[in-house]
Amino acid sequence: MxxxxxxxxxxxxxxxxxxxxxxxxxxxxxxxxxxxxxxxxxxxxxxxxxxxxxxxxxxxxxxxxxxxxxxxxxxxxxxxxxxxxxxxxxxxxxxxxxxxxxxxxxxxxxxxxxxxxxxxxxxxxxxxxxxxxxxxxxxxxxxxxxxxxxxxxxxxxxxDPGMRRARIDPIFAELRAVLPDLVAAVRERQAAEPSPLPLPGPFPVEVQREIGLRLMRAVGFDFARGRLDVSLHPFCGGATDDVRITTRYDEASATGALMGVLHETGHALYEQGRPSAWRHQPVGQARGMSLHESQSLLVEMQACRSAEFCAFLAPTLRHAFGGEGPAWDAENLHRLYTRVEPGFIRVDADEVTYPAHILLRYRLETAMIAGDLTVADLPGAFNDGMKELLGLTVPDDRHGCLQDIHWPGGSFGYFPTYTLGALAAAQLFKAACAAHPGIRPGLAAGDFSQLRGWLQENVHARASLMETDELLIAATGQPLGAQDFLAHLRRRYLGAQG
Amino acid sequence: MxxxxxxxxxxxxxxxxxxxxxxxxxxxxxxxxxxxxxxxxxxxxxxxxxxxxxxxxxxxxxxxxxxxxxxxxxxxxxxxxxxxxxxxxxxxxxxxxxxxxxxxxxxxxxxxxxxxxxxxxxxxxxxxxxxxxxxxxxxxxxxxxxxxxxxxxxxxxxxDPGMRRARIDPIFAELRAVLPDLVAAVRERQAAEPSPLPLPGPFPVEVQREIGLRLMRAVGFDFARGRLDVSLHPFCGGATDDVRITTRYDEASATGALMGVLHETGHALYEQGRPSAWRHQPVGQARGMSLHESQSLLVEMQACRSAEFCAFLAPTLRHAFGGEGPAWDAENLHRLYTRVEPGFIRVDADEVTYPAHILLRYRLETAMIAGDLTVADLPGAFNDGMKELLGLTVPDDRHGCLQDIHWPGGSFGYFPTYTLGALAAAQLFKAACAAHPGIRPGLAAGDFSQLRGWLQENVHARASLMETDELLIAATGQPLGAQDFLAHLRRRYLGAQG
Structure with missing residues (x-):
C-alpha cells in the first residue's frame, strides 16, 4: 500500500x-x-x-x-x-x-x-x-x-461533483411548468387570510445572540468544535473540528438573524458530522454544494419554518423579548415565516418564489458560457426573465442583474445548487419523518435529536463515499427530483393533505 | 539581479x-x-x-x-x-x-x-x-x-542575532555586583515613606478595556492595522500590517491589565513601524528579542511608570472609574507602580528585582546546555540561587523552577533577552529625551508623539538593517551596557539627580 x-x-x-x-x-x-x-x-x-x-x-x-x-x-x-x-x-x-x-x-x-x-x-x-x-x-x-x-x-x-445539465434540465422544466400557478394559488389563499402582525421591537442584539446560541444547541451544534460570530454576509466556514458560522443582527427585526443562524447551523451539522477517521481526506469531505445546501434548507425551511417548530419558538421569543399580545402567537409567527410574495432580491425570497430566481440565473449563465448570450445583453435578458417568471418589472440593475456577487466573482455553475438543495431537503426530510414519526412532534418541543440522528447516519457520516444520486437513493429510495418539494409546498401553503 | x-x-x-x-x-x-x-x-x-x-x-x-x-x-x-x-x-x-x-x-x-x-x-x-x-x-x-x-x-x-555570552557575561556581572545593595537601599527608602494606598475597586472589564484602547491610541497604536483582544497569557502577535496584542482583565485590579496593554503596545509599535517596503523580507523584520523587549519596556517601564505619565493617568483613571479620595492621586499611583519587593514569581517582579530572576535563569540554563547541571539538580540549584540573589526561601517548586514555560517549551537562550531589553530601553529612552526635551513634559499630557517619532526613526524603521550594537551606537552613541539602566534605577528609586 x-x-x-x-x-x-x-x-x-x-x-x-x-x-x-x-x-x-x-x-x-x-x-x-x-x-x-x-x-x-x-x-x-x-x-x-x-x-x-x-x-x-x-x-x-x-x-x-x-x-x-x-x-x-x-x-x-x-x-x-x-x-x-x-x-x-x-x-x-x-x-x-x-x-x-x-x-x-x-x-x-x-x-x-x-x-x-x-x-x-x-x-x-x-x-x-x-x-x-x-x-x-x-x-x-x-x-x-x-x-x-x-x-x-x-x-x-x-x-457539485457528478451533477450535469442533463440531470438539471428536466427537473427545472417541471418547476417552470408548475410553480407560476402554484405561486398564484398561494398568493390568493394568503390574501384571504389575516395578514401576519409584525413583532414589535426593538430586539436587543445580546438577546438575539442568546436565543441563537440556545437554538444552535437544540439543533445539535457542538460548541467544543465551533463558534458563532458576526459578519456582514452570514456564512459557514472555518476548518475541520472548528466550524464557524456567522450572522448579522438587526435590532429592528427578531426573525432575520435567527433564521440565518438556523440555516448556517444546518451547514455546520454537516461539517461537524463528517467522519473523523477521514477528516483530512477527499472522501471525508462534504459531497457537494447541492447536498450542503440541502442540509441548511432542511433545518431552516423544512424543520424550523414548520408549524410545529413555531409552536416551540413563539413562547421562547415572547419570553426572551418580554413580548405581549397576539403578534407573539405561534400561528402568527408561522404566518410571518411562510409569507409568500414575489420580489426582486433572490436572498430575500420565500421558498415558493425562490426557484424562479434560480431558473432565470441558470438559463442566463448556461447561455453565457455557451456563447449564446453576451454580457451586453445580460440586463435586458435578466429583466425579461423576471417579467416572465415572477411578473415583476425590474426598476434598475441594482434590483436586477447586479444584485449577486456570483458572476463578478467567477462562480458560473453555482446557482443551480441552491434549488437542487431545496429539492433534496424536501426529499430527505420526508424520508426522515417517515422513518421516525417522532420527528415532527419533537420539533414542537425543540427536540431535534431524532432528526439529527437520521441525518448523521444517512447524510453526514457518508461524506463523499457516494455520488449525490446514490446517496439520495440510499437515504430516500429516489434520485434527486422535484416531487417531494412540490408536495411540501402544496401541503404547507395550500393545505394539501399527506 | x-x-x-x-x-x-x-x-x-x-x-x-x-x-x-x-x-x-x-x-x-x-x-x-x-x-x-x-x-x-x-x-x-x-x-x-x-x-x-x-x-x-x-x-x-x-x-x-x-x-x-x-x-x-x-x-x-x-x-x-x-x-x-x-x-x-x-x-x-x-x-x-x-x-x-x-x-x-x-x-x-x-x-x-x-x-x-x-x-x-x-x-x-x-x-x-x-x-x-x-x-x-x-x-x-x-x-x-x-x-x-x-x-x-x-x-x-x-x-537575538549576533548576541553572545561573551557580551552578556560582563554586563550581568556588573548587575550582580550592584543590584543587591541597590535593592536594599530602595527597600529602606520605601519603608520610610508612606505605603501606597490600594485603588478601591471593583473595576468593570468594559471600562478597563476602554481605557486600554484610549491609551493605545495615545501611544500611537494604529487600529487600522491591529487589534486588542483577551487571552490567558498576554502577547503581541498576528502578522504584518495586522498586529494583535492581548491582555487579561481582573475586576479586582485596575493596574495590571493596563500596564500589560502598554507593554504589548510597545512591542506593537515596533511591528507596525517596520518599513513597509521590506515587509516580507528578512531585513524588514524586527532585529531580535532584546530590542523587541526594549520597545515594550521603554513604553511600560521608562515612559508609563514615570511620575510624569502618572500625572496624566491618575485623573484618567479617577474619572473612568468614578474614584474618590487620596488613593487616586498621581503621587499614590506612582508609588503603586514603582513599589519594590523581592518575590518568587518573575512575571510579577518590579523592574529593580527583575534582573535577579534573569541572572539566575541565565546561570542555570548555560550550565544545563554545557552539561554542567543536570535536570535532577535543577530545583536545588534554583532554590540556592533565589536565596543568594534575592534572599528568599522558595517554599515549593511551583514558586521555583516550575514557574516558567520556557524550558519545558525548549526555549533555552531566551531568558537573557528580557534583561538585555531593559538595559537597551533605559539607554534608548535617555537618548530620546536628550534629543527631545519635550518628551517627558509630553508624557504628563498623554502626548507620545515626539517619543514615537524618535523611536520610529532610530529603531523601528531600521528593522534588521544593522546588528543590535550597531543600532544602539547609531541611536545612543553607546553599545549595549548597564550604565543607563542603573542610573535610571538610582534616579527613580533613590532620588539621584540627572
Whole structure:
C-alpha cells in the first residue's frame, strides 16, 4: 500500500492547508482590521499556490495507478482514490497562468461590482464581467477537455461533483411548468387570510445572540468544535473540528438573524458530522454544494419554518423579548415565516418564489458560457426573465442583474445548487419523518435529536463515499427530483393533505 | 539581479507563511474552541514543514553566492542577503528529524508542565524536561557546528542575532555586583515613606478595556492595522500590517491589565513601524528579542511608570472609574507602580528585582546546555540561587523552577533577552529625551508623539538593517551596557539627580 499511503499523506497536507485557509477566511470576514487586506491577500494566495503545486505534482497521477494496482483497497479507500483523481483532474486541467489570470480578474471584478451595484451602474461593470466570463469559459473548456464534459458541466462539476445539465434540465422544466400557478394559488389563499402582525421591537442584539446560541444547541451544534460570530454576509466556514458560522443582527427585526443562524447551523451539522477517521481526506469531505445546501434548507425551511417548530419558538421569543399580545402567537409567527410574495432580491425570497430566481440565473449563465448570450445583453435578458417568471418589472440593475456577487466573482455553475438543495431537503426530510414519526412532534418541543440522528447516519457520516444520486437513493429510495418539494409546498401553503 | 530577485520572491513566500502562522497562533490563544486543538496543531505543523522545505532548498545557497556576484546591491539589499543567509544557516544546520523530534518533545513537555506546575510536582516533569534538554543541546550543537559557535551561543543567536555570552557575561556581572545593595537601599527608602494606598475597586472589564484602547491610541497604536483582544497569557502577535496584542482583565485590579496593554503596545509599535517596503523580507523584520523587549519596556517601564505619565493617568483613571479620595492621586499611583519587593514569581517582579530572576535563569540554563547541571539538580540549584540573589526561601517548586514555560517549551537562550531589553530601553529612552526635551513634559499630557517619532526613526524603521550594537551606537552613541539602566534605577528609586 506504498503508493496509497503516500497519496493519503499528500492529501492530509492539502487538507491542513485548506483548513488554514478556512480559518484565515473566517478571520477576514469577522476580525481583520481594514489595513490588513493586502497582507491577508498575500497569505491566502501563497497558501493557494502551494496547495496547487502539491496537488498537481505529476507524481500523483502515477501514484493513482500504482495505488489501484496495489489492490487491497476497501470501499472507503476506493472512493477516496476516486475523489483524489477528481481533485487532481480539476486542478491539473487548467494551466497555472489561466488559474492566476481568472482569479485576478474575479478579484478586481468583485471590487468594481460593489461600486457598480451601489450606483446601479452596469456599464461600469460590463468590461470587467466580460473579462471574467471570457476567462471562466476558458477554464470550463480546459476542464471539459480533460474531464470529457462541455464547459458548463465542467464548471458545475467543480461545485457539485457528478451533477450535469442533463440531470438539471428536466427537473427545472417541471418547476417552470408548475410553480407560476402554484405561486398564484398561494398568493390568493394568503390574501384571504389575516395578514401576519409584525413583532414589535426593538430586539436587543445580546438577546438575539442568546436565543441563537440556545437554538444552535437544540439543533445539535457542538460548541467544543465551533463558534458563532458576526459578519456582514452570514456564512459557514472555518476548518475541520472548528466550524464557524456567522450572522448579522438587526435590532429592528427578531426573525432575520435567527433564521440565518438556523440555516448556517444546518451547514455546520454537516461539517461537524463528517467522519473523523477521514477528516483530512477527499472522501471525508462534504459531497457537494447541492447536498450542503440541502442540509441548511432542511433545518431552516423544512424543520424550523414548520408549524410545529413555531409552536416551540413563539413562547421562547415572547419570553426572551418580554413580548405581549397576539403578534407573539405561534400561528402568527408561522404566518410571518411562510409569507409568500414575489420580489426582486433572490436572498430575500420565500421558498415558493425562490426557484424562479434560480431558473432565470441558470438559463442566463448556461447561455453565457455557451456563447449564446453576451454580457451586453445580460440586463435586458435578466429583466425579461423576471417579467416572465415572477411578473415583476425590474426598476434598475441594482434590483436586477447586479444584485449577486456570483458572476463578478467567477462562480458560473453555482446557482443551480441552491434549488437542487431545496429539492433534496424536501426529499430527505420526508424520508426522515417517515422513518421516525417522532420527528415532527419533537420539533414542537425543540427536540431535534431524532432528526439529527437520521441525518448523521444517512447524510453526514457518508461524506463523499457516494455520488449525490446514490446517496439520495440510499437515504430516500429516489434520485434527486422535484416531487417531494412540490408536495411540501402544496401541503404547507395550500393545505394539501399527506 | 536574477538570483537576488528569485531569493526575494522565495522569502516573500516564507514571510506570507509566517504571517499565516501568526494569525493562526493568535486565533489559538483567543478564539479557537477547545476541540480544535488537534486540527490546529496539524495546520501549524504543515505550514512549518512547508516553510522549512522552502527555506532549506539547497538552490538557495547557490543563489546567495550568485546574488553577491551579480553586484549592484545597495545597503538594504546587502543586509537582506546577510539575513537570508542567517535564516538559511539556522534552518539547514539541523536535520529535519531532529527539528521534528525537538518540537514534539517540547509540545508534550509543555502539556505535562501545566499539570506539574499546578501540582508542584517536579518529579513528574523531570523525564520530559530531560528529553527536551537533550534534544535542544543537539540542536544547539548542530547549529553551533554550522555557525562556528558553541551550543548556547547558537541557541541565543536564534532569538537575538549576533548576541553572545561573551557580551552578556560582563554586563550581568556588573548587575550582580550592584543590584543587591541597590535593592536594599530602595527597600529602606520605601519603608520610610508612606505605603501606597490600594485603588478601591471593583473595576468593570468594559471600562478597563476602554481605557486600554484610549491609551493605545495615545501611544500611537494604529487600529487600522491591529487589534486588542483577551487571552490567558498576554502577547503581541498576528502578522504584518495586522498586529494583535492581548491582555487579561481582573475586576479586582485596575493596574495590571493596563500596564500589560502598554507593554504589548510597545512591542506593537515596533511591528507596525517596520518599513513597509521590506515587509516580507528578512531585513524588514524586527532585529531580535532584546530590542523587541526594549520597545515594550521603554513604553511600560521608562515612559508609563514615570511620575510624569502618572500625572496624566491618575485623573484618567479617577474619572473612568468614578474614584474618590487620596488613593487616586498621581503621587499614590506612582508609588503603586514603582513599589519594590523581592518575590518568587518573575512575571510579577518590579523592574529593580527583575534582573535577579534573569541572572539566575541565565546561570542555570548555560550550565544545563554545557552539561554542567543536570535536570535532577535543577530545583536545588534554583532554590540556592533565589536565596543568594534575592534572599528568599522558595517554599515549593511551583514558586521555583516550575514557574516558567520556557524550558519545558525548549526555549533555552531566551531568558537573557528580557534583561538585555531593559538595559537597551533605559539607554534608548535617555537618548530620546536628550534629543527631545519635550518628551517627558509630553508624557504628563498623554502626548507620545515626539517619543514615537524618535523611536520610529532610530529603531523601528531600521528593522534588521544593522546588528543590535550597531543600532544602539547609531541611536545612543553607546553599545549595549548597564550604565543607563542603573542610573535610571538610582534616579527613580533613590532620588539621584540627572
Amino acid at each position: 506504498q503508493a496509497y499511503a503516500t497519496l493519503t499523506a499528500t492529501f492530509a497536507r492539502l487538507g491542513a492547508l485548506e483548513d488554514a485557509s478556512g480559518i484565515l477566511g473566517w478571520d477576514t470576514q469577522t476580525q481583520m482590521p481594514d489595513g490588513a487586506s493586502d497582507t491577508r491577500g498575500e497569505q491566502l494566495a501563497v497558501l493557494s499556490v502551494l496547495a496547487h503545486e502539491i496537488l498537481t505534482d505529476p507524481r500523483n497521477a502515477e501514484r493513482f495507478d500504482a495505488a489501484e494496482a496495489e489492490g487491497q483497497l476497501g470501499l472507503w479507500e476506493r472512493a477516496n482514490l476516486r475523489e483524489m483523481r477528481r481533485a487532481y483532474a480539476h486542478a491539473s486541467a487548467v494551466p497555472g497562468d489561466l488559474v492566476a489570470a481568472a482569479s485576478r480578474a474575479a478579484t478586481r471584478c468583485e471590487m468594481i461590482w460593489r461600486e457598480a451595484r451601489r450606483d446601479s451602474d452596469f456599464a461600469r461593470l460590463r468590461p470587467h464581467l466580460e473579462e471574467v466570463l471570457r476567462l471562466r469559459r476558458l477554464v470550463g473548456e480546459a476542464k471539459g477537455a480533460a474531464l470529457g464534459l462541455d464547459a458548463y458541466d465542467a464548471l458545475l462539476d467543480g461545485y | 536574477q538570483a537576488y530577485a528569485t531569493l526575494t520572491a522565495t522569502f516573500a513566500r516564507l514571510g506570507a507563511l509566517e504571517d499565516a502562522s501568526g494569525i493562526l497562533g493568535w486565533d489559538t490563544q483567543t478564539q479557537m474552541p477547545d476541540g480544535a486543538s488537534d486540527t490546529r496543531g496539524e495546520q501549524l505543523a504543515v505550514l512549518s514543514v512547508l516553510a522549512h522545505e522552502i527555506l532549506t532548498d539547497p538552490r538557495n545557497a547557490e543563489r546567495f553566492d550568485a546574488a553577491e556576484a551579480e553586484g549592484q546591491l545597495g545597503l538594504w539589499e546587502r543586509a537582506n542577503l546577510r539575513e537570508m543567509r542567517r535564516a538559511y544557516a539556522h534552518a539547514s544546520a539541523v536535520p529535519g528529524d531532529l527539528v521534528a523530534a525537538a518540537s514534539r518533545a517540547a509540545t508534550r513537555c509543555e502539556m505535562i508542565w501545566r499539570e506539574a506546575r499546578r501540582d508542584s510536582d517536579f518529579a513528574r516533569l523531570r523525564p520530559h524536561l530531560e528529553e527536551v534538554l537533550r534534544l535542544r543541546r543537539l540542536v544547539g550543537e548542530a547549529k553551533g557546528a554550522a555557525l562556528g559557535l558553541d551550543a548556547y551561543d547558537a541557541l541565543l543567536d536564534g532569538y
